[in-house]
Amino acid sequence: MRRKPKVPPAPLPQRDGIDPVRLRLPPEGPWATVRDHLVERLAAAGTDRIDAMLRDRAIVGVDGPVAADAPFVPGAFLWFHRELPAEAPVPFPVEVLHRDEQLVVVDKPHFLATTPRGRHVTETALARLRRDLGLPALSPAHRLDRLTAGLAMFVVRPELRGAYQTLFRDRLVRKEYEAVAPYRAGLELPRTVRNRIVKERGVIAAREEDGPANSESRIELLERRSTLGRYRLLPTTGRTHQLRLHMSGLGLPILGDPVYPLVLPEPAHDDFRRPLQLLARVLEFTDPLTGEPRRFESRRQLAAWSSPAGWPAG
Structure with a gap:
C-alpha cells in the first residue's frame, strides 16, 4: 500500500486570513519546466499571469521562490496566493x-x-x-x-x-x-x-x-x-x-x-x-x-x- 507523501508546512503566510493555494506536481509528465506545467494546468489564469507570478517570485516551493526556468520535478509541492475577486463587505460584526x-x-x-x-x-x-x-x-x-x-x-x-x-x-x-x-x-x-x-x-x-x-x-x-x-x-x-x-x-x-x-x-x-x-x-x-x-x-x-x-x- 503506497503511503501518502508528507506535506511540508506552507512557506507562505496567510493573506487576509486565507491560506495559500497548494499544488503538487504530477509524478510524471512531458513538461521540461515548472512553468510549462503551470501554463497548462492553470490555463484559466492565462500565460501572462503565470509569467508575472514567476517574475514576482510569487510561486514558492519548499526551497524558496520558483524561477521561470526551474525544471519540472515530479511530485514537488508549490504554493501561491490566488487573486481574489472583490467581495461586498458584510456590515455586521462577529x-x-x-x-x-x-x-x-x-x-x-x-x-x-x-x-x-x-x-x-x-x-x-x-x-x-x-x-x-x-x-x-x-x-x-x-x-x-x-x-x-x-x-x-x-x-x-x-x-x-x-x-x-x-x-x-x-x-x-x-x-x-x-x-x-x-x-x-x-x-x-x-x-x-x-x-x-x-x-x-x-x-x-x-x-x-x-x-x-x-x-x-x-x-x-x-x-x-x-x-x-x-x-x-x-x-x-x-x-x-x-x-x-x-x-x-x-x-x-x-x-x-x-x-x-x-x-x-x-x-x-x-x-x-x-x-x-x-x-x-x-x-x-x-x-x-x-x-x-x-x-x-x-x-x-x-x-x-x-x-x-x-x-x-x-
Whole structure:
C-alpha cells in the first residue's frame, strides 16, 4: 500500500486570513519546466499571469521562490496566493462569546459565510477571526449556513479539531434554533418531522424524497403574534437546509427564506435588507477533553420578532 507523501508546512503566510493555494506536481509528465506545467494546468489564469507570478517570485516551493526556468520535478509541492475577486463587505460584526485555549465560540451575523467557499472567501467568519484574533490555525468545528445567524464554534489548535468535530458527527451536541414564520391555525405542535432529504451538488434547493429517513427535527411553537409565530427548532440530525425544508413542508416557510418554498431571484451581493429569520440559539455538549458540561447561548434577536415595524414588507 503506497503511503501518502508528507506535506511540508506552507512557506507562505496567510493573506487576509486565507491560506495559500497548494499544488503538487504530477509524478510524471512531458513538461521540461515548472512553468510549462503551470501554463497548462492553470490555463484559466492565462500565460501572462503565470509569467508575472514567476517574475514576482510569487510561486514558492519548499526551497524558496520558483524561477521561470526551474525544471519540472515530479511530485514537488508549490504554493501561491490566488487573486481574489472583490467581495461586498458584510456590515455586521462577529461577536466573540467565548475564547479559551481550545475553542472560540462566536455569534455570527446573517449573510456572513462561516468558511471560505465559492465567491465568499475573505468575507467569512473564519477569515475575520483568524485576522482579528491572531489565530492562523483556527478551524471550524461544524458548519452554519451563510444566511443563518447565531452560534458558530471554532477550534484553536489543529490537533484538537477531530475531537470536537466528532461531537457533531456523532450527534452529541444539543442544538437549539429559533425561527420566525407564519402562524398556521390547526397545525398541531409540537411535532417531530422525519423524512429523507437529498441535496445535489450544484442545485440550490434540497428536496424530500421517498426512502429511509435521514433527517429529524422537533418543531415547537413558543408564542404567537397575529399572523406570525416564534418557533423553537430542535434538530437531531444535520442535513443541509434541514430546518428550512422541514418548516416549509409544514406550511411554515421561515421569513426571509429565498429558497423554500420557492427559489427566488438572487438579490444583489450588497443587499442585506431581508435576513433569513433563523437563529442558532444554543449549543450544549460535554467537552471531549475535560469532561465538563459546556453551554453557549446566542445574544442575537430575530428582527421580524424583536422589531417587526422595521421588518421589510413583501
